[in-house]
Structures are given as C-alpha cells and as structure tokens.
Amino acid sequence: MLDRLTVLAHALGEGRWMFRERAALERHQERLAAEHLRWVAAHSxxxxxRFQQSTLSVGQWRDLPPISKPEMMGNFDRLNTAGLPLKTVLEVARRAEVTRDFTPTLSTPSGEMTVGLSSGTSGTQGVFLVSRAERLQWAGAVLRWLLPPPWPASLLKRQRVAFVLRAEGQLYRSVSGSRLQFQFLDLLRPVPELAADLSAAHPTLLAGPxxxxxxLLDAGADAHPARVVSVAEVLEDDDRAALEAGFxxxxxxxxxxxxxxxxxxxxxxxxLNExxxxxxxxxxxxxxxxxxxxxxxxxxQPMIRHRLDDVLLLAEGGGCTCxxxxxxxxxxxxRQDDALNLPSSAGTRLxxxxxxxxxxxxxxxxxxxxxxEQTDAAHLQLSLEPDTVSTRTAAARELRAALDRLGVGAVTLSFSPLLADPLGTKRRRVRQRWTPSRPHGAD
Structure with missing residues (x-):
C-alpha cells in the first residue's frame, strides 16, 4: 500500500515538471544538476x-568528456554507488533471464536494488541497477505519461495494462491494485499462446515491441486498448499503420x-524527458x-555525460501543439553502428x-x-519475406533508385529467404556487418 501511495504521489507530482517555458525548464535542470552532481561525485x-582526470570541477560537468557503454561496464564496480560488483549483478540478472523469475533483488546498505540486462543488440550487453526509490519514481512517471488521457480521470477508471516484454521487473508491481492491474506477457513464449492470452486480457493499455x-495481431489477437505503446524498437510507419488499424x-x-x-x-x-x-x-x-x-x-547507477549509440531526428521549428x-x-x-558505409559515385564513402x-x-x-545487411565494402544482402522473383525485382528496383538519388556508386545485391530472429531478439531491419576497421561480417 505504501509503495502504491508513493507511486501515485510521483505521478501527481509529474504535473509540476511539465514546463511551458524553456527558460523555466532550464533553470529547473540547473537546480537539479547542482545537487545531483555533488552527491554523485562524492559517492561514485x-x-x-573522471572529473579529476579532466581537471574539471563538478560545476563544469557539461565539459566532462563523455563515456559510452563499454566504459560504463568496464568500470561498473567503481561507478555504481551501491557497492555492488558487476559479477554479482550479472549473476542475478542472468539467472532471472534463464528461470523467467524476475522477482529477486539485491540487498545493499543503500537498500534493495532491482537489476536487469539489456538485449545486447550493440554487441555489449548492458546492465541496469535501480534503487527502490528510483523504481517508484520511474513507475510514477510512466503512470502519468502513459495512461490514456485525460489525466487524472484515467486513474478513476479500471485500467488493465498488458506488457509484452522480454523481461519483467519490479517496476510495475508497485502500482498494481484493484483499479490498476498489470499483466506481463513473456514474449519468449509461442506467438499463438501469447495471442490467446492477450485476447483474454482485454487490456485498456497495451505495450510491447x-x-x-x-x-500477435497477425496471429489473431483480438484487443481494443485505448492506447498502444511501442517500446524497445524503432517504430516504423508500416507497423504503426497496422497496429492502429488492428488494435x-x-x-x-x-x-x-x-x-x-x-x-x-x-x-x-x-x-524528451528533460x-x-x-x-x-x-x-x-x-x-x-x-x-x-x-x-x-x-x-x-549514475549516468553522467553518457553517450548513447542511438541516432535521433529532432523536430524542427516551434514548440509542440501540446x-x-x-x-x-x-x-x-x-543505432549509429547500423548506418551503412557505401561507396559514392565520386569515389568517396557515404x-x-x-x-x-x-x-x-x-x-x-x-x-x-x-x-x-552490409556484409562487405560494396555489398548488401537482402533477406526477404516472401522471397520471390517479383519481390526481389521490386526490392532491388526501389533500393537502387533510392541509393542512386543519394549518390551511392556501384553496389552489388544478393538475396535469400528471411529467417526468423531468435525469440526475444530486437528486430533490426538494417544491419551493418562491415566497416573499414571491422571487415567481413564481424557482428
């Protein structure tokens, strides 16, 4: 009960952080940063x-050279503030992945810690470490932003939330009650079973890759949630159209x-969650x-000047209509490491x-x-479903025309039937398996 009240308080409190003026938002960030960075530098x-080696004060944090996931993982024992070695965290997280029991946590002098793994699509599998207080705050933010509008009227209605995910954590159990019910659907299970369970759940909110x-929609899942939430993968236009039409x-x-x-x-x-x-x-x-x-x-698990491998396109012009x-x-x-590196018609690389x-x-x-997939300096492997003469012809025509418009030079194409990714693997329709420094199919 206490956890639910804490989450609800965080959800209601999110309204204070929905700034309408950019200057006010930036002042808020400055206030948070001043306190937070001092604490982190004293405990991590x-x-x-990092600050000492860069000869920077904590107040100069914006000038701190960024790190990426490999550096974070390589220094995890001294980066986290709970005193947990990476080996221990990985053991608990990997055991949960194998047993499909995601309830175990780690007890530390700082309190209970929830742990988990990333999918490892970049080649470096990441680990996350979240305290109880952070978990409750995170759940409050998710509750406030994801429940179908209008808010807070949506809290007064009975909500059934279905998450189709690779791993279940403690995050949403904190909120579950008579009016707000959460169901975890393990995406490692067979699709027909998942489709049947989803239909039986009658969710008012559905989230998943x-x-x-x-x-699940193609397998006959019948659900009509007020909102579908895309997570974990790039949301492409064809998927959005199909999900909106079906769910x-x-x-x-x-x-x-x-x-x-x-x-x-x-x-x-x-x-952005600014x-x-x-x-x-x-x-x-x-x-x-x-x-x-x-x-x-x-x-x-502090994230200070942490460089992501993601590539974003920010909206131009004025503010949002909201x-x-x-x-x-x-x-x-x-992902940046999935960008293709192809020869240009001028003899350079694009x-x-x-x-x-x-x-x-x-x-x-x-x-x-x-x-x-790019598998060599000037070669693309296209795996198609269905893999027919007509789809090969159409795919080659459209892709070559697009590459020609971009100024790409001679590129060879080969074709094969599309094999399904292993269960639980994030879909990556475009993959880079070759770079000048990593030739011939290294993953």
Missing part, C-alpha cells in the same frame, strides 16, 4: 576520477538501459543527432542511415518483411 569513485505486437491509437516511448528518455505528450508526440534528464547532442551527417545524457535523478517546452523527437532513426533504407524497402510491392 569512478565519476570523481512493435514487431512482436504486429506478430488502436499508437504512441511510443524511448527507453533504454540508460534510462527513461522520452515520453508521449497528450497529443501523442514524443518529447525534467529528469539533461540532453546534449553530437551532430551527425544529414541533420541527425546522437544524444549524450546526464540523468539528473538516478543515483544507484504547449510543453521539452524538445520533441521527430523520429528515432536507429553514410547511409537505416531509415533511408527502410523508406525504400517499404515501397517494394508485395514485400511483407525484410532485412538489409
């Missing part, structure tokens, strides 16, 4: 070392091992951005972003699903 030896939700209105959440990064506003647009996370960006070719985050609340001052994401493009390839392939007549 690795973070203190778009490729999995679409597979209901679709919004998306941008969440990773590194934190809760963006949430949908009442108008359905995806806003009331709790500070974002810097590194410019990439084509107007895309790579985020560097500083979580202003998370203490058990009136919020937080910046809006036009599109989560994918970066081709995943969404450019997806846009071309989605126009190929008769093609239901595909995977495009």
């Amino acid at each position: 030896p690795y973070t203190a070392e 778009p490729s999995v939700l679409r597979a 209901g209105p679709v919004v998306q959440v941008y969440q990773a091992t590194e934190g809760l990064l963006a949430l949908p506003c009442p108008h359905g647009h995806l806003h 009331a709790h996370v500070h974002f810097d960006f590194e410019a990439l070719p084509g107007g895309y951005q790579r985020p560097i985050i500083t979580d202003l609340r998370r203490r058990a 009136g919020l001052a937080s910046r809006r994401i036009e599109r989560v493009v994918g 970066t081709v972003w995943p969404d450019f390839v997806r846009a071309a392939m989605n126009t190929a007549a008769g093609l239901r699903e595909y995977r495009a």
Whole structure:
C-alpha cells in the first residue's frame, strides 16, 4: 500500500515538471544538476576520477568528456554507488533471464536494488541497477505519461495494462491494485499462446515491441486498448499503420538501459524527458543527432555525460501543439553502428542511415518483411519475406533508385529467404556487418 501511495504521489507530482517555458525548464535542470552532481561525485569513485582526470570541477560537468557503454561496464564496480560488483549483478540478472523469475533483488546498505540486462543488440550487453526509490519514481512517471488521457480521470477508471516484454521487473508491481492491474506477457513464449492470452486480457493499455505486437495481431489477437505503446524498437510507419488499424491509437516511448528518455505528450508526440534528464547532442551527417545524457535523478547507477549509440531526428521549428517546452523527437532513426558505409559515385564513402533504407524497402510491392545487411565494402544482402522473383525485382528496383538519388556508386545485391530472429531478439531491419576497421561480417 505504501509503495502504491508513493507511486501515485510521483505521478501527481509529474504535473509540476511539465514546463511551458524553456527558460523555466532550464533553470529547473540547473537546480537539479547542482545537487545531483555533488552527491554523485562524492559517492561514485569512478565519476570523481573522471572529473579529476579532466581537471574539471563538478560545476563544469557539461565539459566532462563523455563515456559510452563499454566504459560504463568496464568500470561498473567503481561507478555504481551501491557497492555492488558487476559479477554479482550479472549473476542475478542472468539467472532471472534463464528461470523467467524476475522477482529477486539485491540487498545493499543503500537498500534493495532491482537489476536487469539489456538485449545486447550493440554487441555489449548492458546492465541496469535501480534503487527502490528510483523504481517508484520511474513507475510514477510512466503512470502519468502513459495512461490514456485525460489525466487524472484515467486513474478513476479500471485500467488493465498488458506488457509484452522480454523481461519483467519490479517496476510495475508497485502500482498494481484493484483499479490498476498489470499483466506481463513473456514474449519468449509461442506467438499463438501469447495471442490467446492477450485476447483474454482485454487490456485498456497495451505495450510491447512493435514487431512482436504486429506478430500477435497477425496471429489473431483480438484487443481494443485505448492506447498502444511501442517500446524497445524503432517504430516504423508500416507497423504503426497496422497496429492502429488492428488494435488502436499508437504512441511510443524511448527507453533504454540508460534510462527513461522520452515520453508521449497528450497529443501523442514524443518529447524528451528533460525534467529528469539533461540532453546534449553530437551532430551527425544529414541533420541527425546522437544524444549524450546526464540523468539528473538516478543515483544507484549514475549516468553522467553518457553517450548513447542511438541516432535521433529532432523536430524542427516551434514548440509542440501540446504547449510543453521539452524538445520533441521527430523520429528515432536507429543505432549509429547500423548506418551503412557505401561507396559514392565520386569515389568517396557515404553514410547511409537505416531509415533511408527502410523508406525504400517499404515501397517494394508485395514485400511483407525484410532485412538489409552490409556484409562487405560494396555489398548488401537482402533477406526477404516472401522471397520471390517479383519481390526481389521490386526490392532491388526501389533500393537502387533510392541509393542512386543519394549518390551511392556501384553496389552489388544478393538475396535469400528471411529467417526468423531468435525469440526475444530486437528486430533490426538494417544491419551493418562491415566497416573499414571491422571487415567481413564481424557482428
């Protein structure tokens, strides 16, 4: 009961952080950062070392050289503030993955810690460590932003939330009660079973990876939630259209091992979670951005100037129609390490972003699903479903026309039937398996 009241208080309190003026939001970030960075530097030896080696004061945190997931994992024992060795955290998290029992936590002098693993799509499997206080605050934010509007009237209605996920944590059990019920549907189970369970759940809110939700829809799942929430994968236009036609209105959440990064506003647009996370960006070719985050609340596993591998396209122009001052994401493009590196017609190399390839392939007549992989300097392997003469012809025509418009030079294409990814694997329609420094199919 106490946990539920705490989560509800956090959910109600989220209204204070929905800033309408950019200057007010930035002042709020400054206040949080001043206190948070001092605490983290005093309790995280690795973070203190980063400041010392850079000869920077805590107040100069914006100038701190960023780190990425490999550095975080390599220094995990001295980065986390709970005194937990990575070996112990991995043992508990991996045991939960095998047994499918995600209830175990770790007791520390700082309190109970929830642990888990990322999917490891980048080649480096990440681990997350969340304290009880952070878990309750996180659940409150999710509750406030994801329940179908209007708020708080949605709390007065009976809500049935179905999560189709690879792993279940303690996050949502804290909120479950007579009016708000959560059901975890393990996506490692056979699709027909999941489809039947989803139909029986009659959810008012449905959340899961778009490729999995679409597979459930194709398997005959019958559900009519007030809102569908896309998580864990890039939400592509064809998936959005199919899910909206089959289930209901679709919004998306941008969440990773590194934190809760963006949430949908009442108008359905995806806003950066800037009331709790500070974002810097590194410019990439084509107007895309790579985020560097500083979580202003998370203490058990600090995220200070942490560079993500994601590629984003931020919305241009004025603010959102909802009136919020937080910046809006036009599109989560994918991972930077999945950008293709192809020869140009001028003899140089071109970066081709995943969404450019997806846009071309989605126009190929008769093609239901595909995977495009660069396996050599000038070679793309296209795996198609269905793999027929007509779909090969259509895919080759659309992709070559798109690459020609971009100025890509001679590229060879090969074809094969599309094999299903292992259960629980994030779908990546565009994959980079070759770079000049990592030749011939290294993953």
